[in-house]
Amino acid sequence: MDKQDPIISFLMREKIVDEKTLESTLAQQQETGQSLISILNKENLLNEEQFTRVVAAANKIEFVNLSPDMVDPMVAHLVSYDTSSEHNLIAVRKEDNHLLVAMSSPLDLSVRDQIEMKTGYKVVPLAATPSAVRQAIRYHFSVANVTKQTIVSMRMKEDASKSVQQDEAEQKSARVADAPIAKLVSSIIRGAIDGRASDIHIEPQESDVKIRYRTDGILHSAIDVPSSAQLKVVSHIKIMADMDISERRLPQDGHMIIRHHGREYDLRVSSLPSIGGEKIVIRVLDKNASKWSLDAVVLSPDDNQKFRELVSNPYGMLLLTGPTGSGKTTTLYSVLQLVNTPERNIVTVEDPVEYRLDGITQVQVRPVAGMTFASALRSIIRQDPDVILVGEIRDFETAEIAVSAALTGHLVFSTLHTNDAAGAISRLINLGIPPFLVSSVLLGTVAQRLVRTSCSECKQTYQPSEDELKCLFGESCPNEKVELCRNSGCESCYRTGYRGRKVIYEILCVSQTIRRMILDGAGDDAIKQQAIREGMKTLRQSANDEVLNGLTTLDELMRVVDVRRD
Numbered sequence: 001m002d003k004q005d006p007i008i009s010f011l012m013r014e015k016i017v018d019e020k021t022l023e024s025t026l027a028q029q030q031e032t033g034q035s036l037i038s039i040l041n042k043e044n045l046l047n048e049e050q051f052t053r054v055v056a057a058a059n060k061i062e063f064v065n066l067s068p069d070m071v072d073p074m075v076a077h078l079v080s081y082d083t084s085s086e087h088n089l090i091a092v093r094k095e096d097n098h099l100l101v102a103m104s105s106p107l108d109l110s111v112r113d114q115i116e117m118k119t120g121y122k123v124v125p126l127a128a129t130p131s132a133v134r135q136a137i138r139y140h141f142s143v144a145n146v147t148k149q150t151i152v153s154m155r156m157k158e159d160a161s162k163s164v165q166q167d168e169a170e171q172k173s174a175r176v177a178d179a180p181i182a183k184l185v186s187s188i189i190r191g192a193i194d195g196r197a198s199d200i201h202i203e204p205q206e207s208d209v210k211i212r213y214r215t216d217g218i219l220h221s222a223i224d225v226p227s228s229a230q231l232k233v234v235s236h237i238k239i240m241a242d243m244d245i246s247e248r249r250l251p252q253d254g255h256m257i258i259r260h261h262g263r264e265y266d267l268r269v270s271s272l273p274s275i276g277g278e279k280i281v282i283r284v285l286d287k288n289a290s291k292w293s294l295d296a297v298v299l300s301p302d303d304n305q306k307f308r309e310l311v312s313n314p315y316g317m318l319l320l321t322g323p324t325g326s327g328k329t330t331t332l333y334s335v336l337q338l339v340n341t342p343e344r345n346i347v348t349v350e351d352p353v354e355y356r357l358d359g360i361t362q363v364q365v366r367p368v369a370g371m372t373f374a375s376a377l378r379s380i381i382r383q384d385p386d387v388i389l390v391g392e393i394r395d396f397e398t399a400e401i402a403v404s405a406a407l408t409g410h411l412v413f414s415t416l417h418t419n420d421a422a423g424a425i426s427r428l429i430n431l432g433i434p435p436f437l438v439s440s441v442l443l444g445t446v447a448q449r450l451v452r453t454s455c456s457e458c459k460q461t462y463q464p465s466e467d468e469l470k471c472l473f474g475e476s477c478p479n480e481k482v483e484l485c486r487n488s489g490c491e492s493c494y495r496t497g498y499r500g501r502k503v504i505y506e507i508l509c510v511s512q513t514i515r516r517m518i519l520d521g522a523g524d525d526a527i528k529q530q531a532i533r534e535g536m537k538t539l540r541q542s543a544n545d546e547v548l549n550g551l552t553t554l555d556e557l558m559r560v561v562d563v564r565r566d
Contacts, residue, residue: 049129055127056127066135071091075093081137087108090136099121102127103125103126103133104130106127138491184229185237188223189267189282197284200281201214202233204277209229211223211225216452220494230277234278255267257287265285297334300542313411315407315408316443317402317414318444319428320332321415323449327448327501328415335413346388347380348389349365349376350364350389350391363380374401377405388405388411390412392415400432403438421507425527443510444509446507446508448503450503454487454551455489455497458497460485461483463483469482472544486555508527540561
C-alpha cells in the first residue's frame, strides 16, 4: 500500500474506509485495472461529500463546503443560468483576473474553456458536492434574486437618463429594449418552468405588480415587482408574443415558443385591461406528446382497463365531466392516442387547441368568424371521420349533432360540466336530447378530479384522530391500525408539502340495466346506486384509497371532493 498516493493518504487520514476494506479495494484495482475512485464509487463506499473530497484530493483541487452566502451575487451571473444548470456549476468570486468556479465535475476541461472564452477570466475550479451547487444555483438564479438585481439596474439607468426627455412612444421602445427587462421577463418565465407551473399571473396592484405561479392547481405568490416596471414588463411580453403594444384598452391574445433545458415550450399569452393596468396571464405548455399515453395518465389498473373496454367499441359516445382544470383534456388526448391508428380518420374540434397531436386533424373554434362547435361539427361529419372529439358540449345544437354522429357509426368523445358521472346523463337530457337516444348512444360517463400528491421528501406518517377516521370511514371505522400522511413542506416542493398531481376517476359504464333506467326516466341518484352495485368506484372512494395508500392527505381529499354528496 502506497501511503504517499494522494487518494490513499486522504482516505486513511479522513478515516473514510478502514485498512482492511482499503486493501481489498486495492486488490480489486490490480485485478480489474479500474481506477481506485471508480471502484470506491461503484461499491458505494463513499457518500456524495466523501466522493467529491477524494476527487479533489487526487487532483489537488480545493474542496469547498459550498453555501449560497459564499457566492458573490454579481459574480454568479457572469456565467449564464443555462450553463450553470447544465453543467452544475456556479461562479463564486473574482480574484484579479481569476474566476473561482464551484463545480460538481471540476475535471471538465471543456466547460472550463467555454467559461474562459465567454468571460475573459482564467477559471480556477473548486470542488463542491452536486447538491450544494444545485442549492446555490436555485438561490442565486431564483426569480426573486434576479428581480432585485434587475430593479437596481433599472434605477441606475433611470437616474442616469433623468435629464433626457423623450415622448411616450420613444420611452416605450427604449424600455422594452432594456437588457434588465429582458432578463427579468426571462427569469419570470424560467422560474415558472422550473417550478412546474402551468400558469403565470402578472397582476397590477396599486403599489406593485404581483407575480404568481399556478403550481399543481394552486396559485402561489412568487415576487413583487415595483409598479414603475409594469409598462416595461407588459410591453416586452407583448412584443415577444407578437401582440400590439399600443393597444391597452382591449383584451388581446398571443403566443410565443421558447426553449429551456433542451425542451420546447409553447406560451399562450392573454392580456386583460384593468383599473391598475393590463393583467397578463401566460399558460405554459410543454410541447412533449409522450405524456399522452393512457398508461402514464390513468395509473389505476382497474380504471385503465375500463377505459380500454369503453373505447374498444366501434361507435357510441363517451363523456368526461369535471370542473375546469380537472385534467379532462389530458385524459381525452390519452384516449385519442389509444385509438390513433393509420386505419382511422380522427378529427377534433376544440376551444382552444392546446397541444398538437400527430396523425390527428385538429380544428380551432372561432365564434367571431362563425366557426362554432356546432358548425365545425357539421363540416367534420362530411370529412368521413371514424373518431370525433368535441371539446365541450355547451348547447342543444352541438349535443344533437354529436349524438347523431354517434348513432351513425362514429366514436364520439366530449366533455360536460357536471359534478359526477351520473349527472352527465341528466345533463344531456336537460339539453333536449330524448332519453331513448341517450340510452342508445352512451357507452359511459367519467367524472374526474386532480389531487395533489404528497412530496416524498417531507412526507410524514401519523395516527389519525377519531374525527379523521370518521371522515374516511363514516361510523364503520376499521379495527386494524390506520396510518395517514401529512407534509411539513421543504425546498423540493417549494414549502407546499405537495409535488405533482394524480387523476382520480369515477367511471360509469352504461350496462343494459342502466339503459333501461335511462329510458324509464330514473334520477341521477338511482342510476349512481345501480352503477355502484355493478362495481363503479365513486370519486370519494377513489380519493379515500389514495389517502390510505399515503399518496395524498386528508386535507387534499376535503379540498377536491365534495364529501356532502357521497
